[in-house]
Amino acid sequence: MLMTGKRLSLLAAALTLAFSATSAQAFDKDHSTLTFSKSQGPYSELFINGVQPILEKEGYTVKAVDLSDLLQADLALNDGEVDFNVEQHIAYMNNFNQSQDGHLAALTPIPTVLAGIYPGAKNSLDAVEDGDSVAVPNDASNTSRAYAILQKIGWIKLDPSKDISTVTQADIIENPHNLKFTEMKSLTIPSVATDFDYIVITGSVVYNSHVDPKTSLGNETILPHLLLQLVTQEKDKDSVWAQDIVKAYQSDEFKAYMDKNNDGMWFVPDYKK
Numbered sequence: 001m002l003m004t005g006k007r008l009s010l011l012a013a014a015l016t017l018a019f020s021a022t023s024a025q026a027f028d029k030d031h032s033t034l035t036f037s038k039s040q041g042p043y044s045e046l047f048i049n050g051v052q053p054i055l056e057k058e059g060y061t062v063k064a065v066d067l068s069d070l071l072q073a074d075l076a077l078n079d080g081e082v083d084f085n086v087e088q089h090i091a092y093m094n095n096f097n098q099s100q101d102g103h104l105a106a107l108t109p110i111p112t113v114l115a116g117i118y119p120g121a122k123n124s125l126d127a128v129e130d131g132d133s134v135a136v137p138n139d140a141s142n143t144s145r146a147y148a149i150l151q152k153i154g155w156i157k158l159d160p161s162k163d164i165s166t167v168t169q170a171d172i173i174e175n176p177h178n179l180k181f182t183e184m185k186s187l188t189i190p191s192v193a194t195d196f197d198y199i200v201i202t203g204s205v206v207y208n209s210h211v212d213p214k215t216s217l218g219n220e221t222i223l224p225h226l227l228l229q230l231v232t233q234e235k236d237k238d239s240v241w242a243q244d245i246v247k248a249y250q251s252d253e254f255k256a257y258m259d260k261n262n263d264g265m266w267f268v269p270d271y272k273k
Contacts, residue, residue: 028240037073037085038064042113042207042265043228047086050257054248060241071096077233078102084232084245086110090225091141091165105237106229108246109269111258113203115145116216117153120196125153125217131178132197137205138183143168145220146200153218155179165223206265213265222267 034055038044044064052062065082067073074096076082088096089112096102120135122128136146144167150156157174158167169181186202190209193199198217206213220226230249232242248254250271258268 028244031083031239031241032059033061033063034084034241034245035063035065035082037067037076037082037087039066039068039070039073039087040208041087041204043086043110043204046111046266050254050261051245051248054251054253055244058244058248060244074102074104074231075100077231078104080233083236084230084242086228086230088231089141089228093229093231103234104231105234106231107237107242108230108249108271109224109227110230110249111262111266111268112222112226112228113207113213113265114216114219114222114267115142115149115200115202116206116213116219117149117198117200118193118206118211118216120193120198122197123215123217128155128177128179128197131180133180133182133195135182135184135189135192135196135199137186137189137200137202139186140166141226142186142202143183145202145226147172148223149200149218149220150179152221165225203265213263227267227269 036044036047038048048064055062065076067076067082070087070092073082073085073087074093077085078100090106093102093104093106097104117125120133122132134150137143144165147156147158147167147169148164151158155175155177156172156179158164159171159173162171169183182196186205187208189199189201190205190211201209201211205211230245236242255268258266262268
């Protein structure tokens with residue numbers, strides 16, 4: 001039966017209303033306020049400046065709870081006091097889940113500031129000499145990153161039978177320059193940089209200590225388990241709101257933001273793979 005012009009108009013209006021309703025409900029109305037744990041590091045700032053505006057356009061309200069200590073942030077997330085955080089890699093999250101009976105899940109890698117070797121008293125890798133001193137982070141995952149960087153630049157050789165993500169100083173099998181390593185808290189390394197010939201620091205320390213990333217003498221080849229992640233509770237990982245955050249990080253709008261604001265400090269995952 002042919003539709004009259006009036007009926008066609010009514011159908012078009014109905015379709016328009018349905019489309020508008022679908023667009024208006026692109027966010028989870030039952031969970032339209034998203035709460036995250038905020039630190040003073042680069043990752044919270046990146047989320048606030050680059051991702052939060054995308055979510056707000058979708059209709060979400062975003063609130064931050066200041067929790068600068070990552071352990072406390074994960075405890076708050078695990079207890080449901082916040083919805084997500086953007087401050088940790090999978091290695092840290094897995095350790096939390098095991099040690100704290102956690103139920104956290106990583107949803108997508110996010111831009112990550114690379115660890116690197118930086119000048120101490122010396123500002124060139126070519127200036128390395130026998131017995132030079134190197135400061136490296138003393139927490140397990142970042143200690144292994146440091147020694148992996150030193151192997152990458154050719155200063156040491158690590159036992160190839162060992163997992164590169166868990167190597168320690170004991171796994172160094174060649175050290176032709178007889179380098180002296182001091183393992184210490186990451187955050188204190190920049191303040192004593194000139195007490196060493198070279199220092200190795202992570203991306204968050206580079207950012208928080210206002211170290212110019214362009215002064216890096218060499219950066220890591222980052223391993224997948226060290227990429228920062230969007231993290232929620234396991235039970236929430238497939239929720240509409242959690243997947244909307246994933247989509248925001250992987251969106252063309254956020255890519256354009258990173259293209260404009262990346263000064264070489266950030267490693268940006270290729271979400272198109």
